[in-house]
Amino acid sequence: MKPMITDRGEELTVGILAGDEESQRVLALEPVGLDDLALAREQALLDGLRAGVLPSDFTAVSTQLLAGDTGGKDRLKNFRLELSHGSAVYRRQFPIAALARVARRAEANLRAQQILTDGMEASYFVTTRPAQSMDACNDVPCAKVRSEPLVLEEAPLDDFLGHSEVLRGPALRSKDPDPSAPTEGDLHVFIPEDVWDTGHELARRGDEKESAGVWTGRLMRDTRSPEVFLHIDECLIADHAAEEKYSVEFSGDTWGDLRTRLEQRRRRLNRPHERIVGSVHGHNFSPEPDANGRMTCESCHLLPICSRTTAAASQDDFRWHQMVFAGQPWAILVVYGWNARDEEEVRCYGLRDAQMMQRTVRILQT
Amino acid sequence: MATMLAPDELDEVIDPLDFTATDVTGLRMLDFEGVDGHRFASDVAMSVASQMELPTSASKYSLRDDERARMLLDDRPLGRQVQRGAKLVVIPKAHLG
Numbered sequence: 368m369k370p371m372i373t374d375r376g377e378e379l380t381v382g383i384l385a386g387d388e389e390s391q392r393v394l395a396l397e398p399v400g401l402d403d404l405a406l407a408r409e410q411a412l413l414d415g416l417r418a419g420v421l422p423s424d425f426t427a428v429s430t431q432l433l434a435g436d437t438g439g440k441d442r443l444k445n446f447r448l449e450l451s452h453g454s455a456v457y458r459r460q461f462p463i464a465a466l467a468r469v470a471r472r473a474e475a476n477l478r479a480q481q482i483l484t485d486g487m488e489a490s491y492f493v494t495t496r497p498a499q500s501m502d503a504c505n506d507v508p509c510a511k512v513r514s515e516p517l518v519l520e521e522a523p524l525d526d527f528l529g530h531s532e533v534l535r536g537p538a539l540r541s542k543d544p545d546p547s548a549p550t551e552g553d554l555h556v557f558i559p560e561d562v563w564d565t566g567h568e569l570a571r572r573g574d575e576k577e578s579a580g581v582w583t584g585r586l587m588r589d590t591r592s593p594e595v596f597l598h599i600d601e602c603l604i605a606d607h608a609a610e611e612k613y614s615v616e617f618s619g620d621t622w623g624d625l626r627t628r629l630e631q632r633r634r635r636l637n638r639p640h641e642r643i644v645g646s647v648h649g650h651n652f653s654p655e656p657d658a659n660g661r662m663t664c665e666s667c668h669l670l671p672i673c674s675r676t677t678a679a680a681s682q683d684d685f686r687w688h689q690m691v692f693a694g695q696p697w698a699i700l701v702v703y704g705w706n707a708r709d710e711e712e713v714r715c716y717g718l719r720d721a722q723m724m725q726r727t728v729r730i731l732q733t
Numbered sequence: 734m735a736t737m738l739a740p741d742e743l744d745e746v747i748d749p750l751d752f753t754a755t756d757v758t759g760l761r762m763l764d765f766e767g768v769d770g771h772r773f774a775s776d777v778a779m780s781v782a783s784q785m786e787l788p789t790s791a792s793k794y795s796l797r798d799d800e801r802a803r804m805l806l807d808d809r810p811l812g813r814q815v816q817r818g819a820k821l822v823v824i825p826k827a828h829l830g
Contacts (some may be wrong), residue, residue, distance in 0.1 A: 402790045510763035616828035619797040619804040622757045643758040648829045683830030690825035693787045
């Protein structure tokens with residue numbers, strides 16, 4: 368793993384403590400690697416793009432990690448990424464919670480080694496330390512980048528907002544808003560109603576097995592502000608995939624087929640900037656009953672939202688999304704499932720605060 | 734003793750090798766020159782993914798020959814499976830769960 372080095376030549380490091388944050392017993396120091404900061408960098412790139420500071424060609428943007436404010440004992444309260452392109456500079460501050468996954472990884476290693484045992488609590492802090500080592504150079508000769516710059520088409524955001532409605536989720540049949548679903552601040556994503564319905568069909572196509580599709584669309588820039596938004600154009604079937612009850616795996620032929628059909632759409636519809644921008648799949652199974660064989664909980668009749676649901680992204684879903692959409696912070700992940708009341712649900716996810724979080728989309732009336 | 738060749742394998746290793754690689758979404762396209770053709774395809778896939786800034790900790794990738802529409806065998810030399818100037822796609826080895 369290639370460690371991330373700060374502007375002061377130090378490694379950003381997560382420390383694991385036995386007990387709470389006041390504990391002095393440090394069990395492990397886990398270096399923060401390039402991959403660990405990928406979502407933070409993407410968040411900063413997206414925010415910088417939406418602010419009109421950074422270009423859409425992210426390969427031209429350089430990144431510098433800055434150690435943030437210290438909160439005593441050399442422990443950091445935050446960290447910053449400074450992105451620059453020529454004279455344009457964009458800085459984004461992140462709380463240490465953005466490194467929680469590094470702490471979870473270190474804690475899992477400690478538990479696997481029995482250093483942390485059942486019942487032992489752990490907490491974490493973030494600090495810097497002198498750089499320990501650097502990975503060996505990549506042993507494939509450096510490549511020449513030949514990617515085409517990402518083009519933002521111009522369109523009036525107000526028109527899209529005026530002809531669309533927020534889909535809050537999760538319950539498709541219920542009108543109750545989901546309190547956890549955000550409404551402000553996220554990148555706007557617009558999906559025509561018929562395309563949304565196609566995504567639904569593809570997610571459910573597998574019947575009792577998982578099945579999937581991918582969203583294609585175009586990035587837009589508002590004609591009256593630097594704001595960027597995403598317009599979804601189509602949902603393409605993920606054919607030739609290995610569809611199982613609890614997973615769906617895209618094969619080489621799946622990707623070959625998707626790329627061919629996208630290329631056909633670009634030519635036929637004269638949309639050279641349409642691209643793959645997300646995925647949709649169905650968890651086409653119900654929650655497991657509890658130990659007493661009951662599907663719903665005691666207070667089911669009192670709760671507006673059922674929390675026992677399969678319409679939630681798994682860690683595998685997030686990992687797949689990151690492997691496919693690295694460097695594309697606008698990409699969305701949509702998951703259909705069923706709750707314990709046998710109601711169909713859907714949740715959408717996207718990048719927020721350097722984490723994949725539940726988000727809304729806007730459905731365009733067609 | 735002659736080495737058994739897998740179907741579609743070349744009878745010699747092309748080395749060094751030039752190729753173009755893209756990620757599955759087509760966002761990144763990189764030209765590689767002078768790559769050691771004796772390296773296994775899996776090994777090259779990881780190096781290419783790294784240069785594309787795809788996540789590589791606990792993540793695996795394979796390569797697909799786009800023009801011949803076939804996956805490359807991970808444990809075979811890349812130079813035995815593709816021609817010079819091949820167009821390769823980096824395929825994530827992962828599933829939605």
